[in-house]
Amino acid sequence: MKQDKAMLNSFDPSATNALTAAEKGLVNRRAAALGTAYRLFYEQPLHIVRGEGVWLFDTAANAYLDAYNNVASVGHCHPKVVEAIASQAAVLNTHTRYLHDGILTYAEKLLATFPGALSNVMFTCTGSEANDLALRIARFRTGGSGIIVTQLAYHGVTSAVAAVSSSLGESVPLGTDVRTVPAPDTYLGDPATVGERFAQGVKAAIADLKRHGIKPAALLVDTIFSSDGVFADPAGFLGPAVEAIRAEGGLFIADEVQAGFARTGSKMWGFQRHGIVPDIVTMGKPMGNGHPIAGLVVRPEVVSEFGASGRYFNTFGGNPVSCAAAMATLRVIQEEGLQENSRAVGAYIREGIRELAVRHELIGDVRGDGLFIGVELVSDQASKTAAKKETNEVVNEMRRRRVLISATGTRGNVLKIRPLLPFSRENADQLVETLDAALTAVSQRRTKQ
Known part of the structure; x- marks a missing residue:
């Protein structure tokens, strides 16, 4: 099998000469048990x-x-997070259809880090699930289905979000109601005009959706544009694109799986650097320091009718152990500066x-x-x-x-x-x-x- 051309820094399973006998054995066992879909990093895993x-x-x-x-x-195996997981696992772990202080206390502490307009949180297990749920809410709220993403976006692996993740390659086709726009490149393009250029791309995507009878539902971006090449400055450049999608009745979804939880330093959340308040914010991986907890924060008016007409339930999303891990992680971020x-x-x-x-x-x-x-x-x-x-x-x-x-x-x-x-x-x-x-x-x- 040849190296995956769509994934950077991936191991070529046919190039095992540099591996030890033990490593070759693990690679072969992995291929036999897990199949061909998984990837390893580095020339020598x-x-x-x-x-x-x-x-x-x-x-x-x-x-x-x-x-x-x-x-x-x-940090790997942070002792406060490890202790929180172990202590809660020894007492109770169940779903969210019972009353429990843990999920509510964490929800309140998490929401306190967001602008006041974003005051509801819904929990999932993964960032993929969070983005999947965000798309459901956006399409329900707007009555549209069109989604706009960047040209090398990655938002997850469920069927719905794989269809908006252009970075997965040609073998994973985009949805017929999905349009991509050029990355907000400040190296190949003038940084002074990046906001205008990005907004023009969004407007062109909106026009193309409408030309094909598709109503726009949302602009979905990773606010650090990680897969596209990491674009952060100048602060505020996202504003015109957000205005463009909202002018058509669409929502702005900020994917903070990679940029959020203090990663960008200057702000707790990547979108805050741009002086905007999203309609939906999705979170994932870092939320529980590796423990599987994720979710989204949303304006209540955006989700109210969706919630009233079609209940949401996730067996493990927001379980007591996951919330304990997430609470400990948030405390570490805040208390350790x-x-x-x-x-x-x-x-x-x-x-x-x-x-x-x-x-x-x-x-x-x-x-x-x-x-x-x-x-x-x-x-x-x-x-x-x-x-x-x-x-x-x-x-x-x-x-x-x-x-x-x-x-x-x-x-x-x-x-x-x-x-x-x-x-x-x-x-x-x-x-x-x-x-x-x-x-x-x-x-x-x-x-x-």
Whole structure:
């Protein structure tokens, strides 16, 4: 089987020469038991057996600095989250059709981090489910079905959200009522006009939907535009596009699975950087620090009729153990000052990488907010030619040097750097120094070719 062309930084199952006998055995067992749909990261997959803080450990007890995994966002196996899960699991775990303080206390604490207009929360197990539910609500509320997403969007894996996830590739077709718009690219396009350009794309998508007799229901975006290449600035550029969809009676859905929970540093939620209040906000992975809890926050007037006419129930969504994990995670973010840490350390990392750009011609652009950073690699700075091959090489060179990142972007040439929220300046120094060494190694190989 050939390497998946649609997924960046994926392992090629036919290239096992570099693997140990034990690793080959695991790869073969995995293929036999799990089938062909799953993917592994890196040219040489990692066999991770333990996590602690910002570190992952393999079978040989080698430590890897985790600068990518946003699932355990407050640190792998954070003791306060572990304790909350274990304590609640020892008392009760059941569904949400009984009264329980845990779900209500967490809901109130979570809603307190949002603008007042967003005052209802609904719980799910995964971000995919949250986005699926958001689409149901949007279509019910508006009477339309048309959904607008970015050209390399990823919003999940259920049938409904796979149909709006263009990043899954041509083998996963978009819905007939889905339209894509160009990413709000501030490297290939003028940053001063990015808001206007993005809004024009949304307006064109609206016009095309209407031309085909499809009423627009929602604009759905990941507010850090992670899959498209990480675009955060200038703050406020999303406003005109939101105005455009609302002018047609559609809703704005902010997918905060990746940008939310203090990830972007300057704000708790990515949409807040743009001075807008969404109609629906979806959340996922980091909500319970890896425990399966997700959900959406919504304006009550948007969901009231949907809720009254068609009940919502999710057996495990919002169960007591999941809510305990989520409550502990939120407390850690707030009590340990992780939003401010994200802001400060993220700025420190970006500045360090910009200093590398003076010496490394491969670096074309450094962008992001907080601990969500995109580094665009180019083979020619003048023409901004994408260095996709070199990007893959840098990612795997860093993995060999035991620092974990990945790749993203419409051209496959953006380093996706997403450290855990407790990342320290010392961790940041190791990250930047390792990136320096990796870029040097890749550049030297290019020179010899």
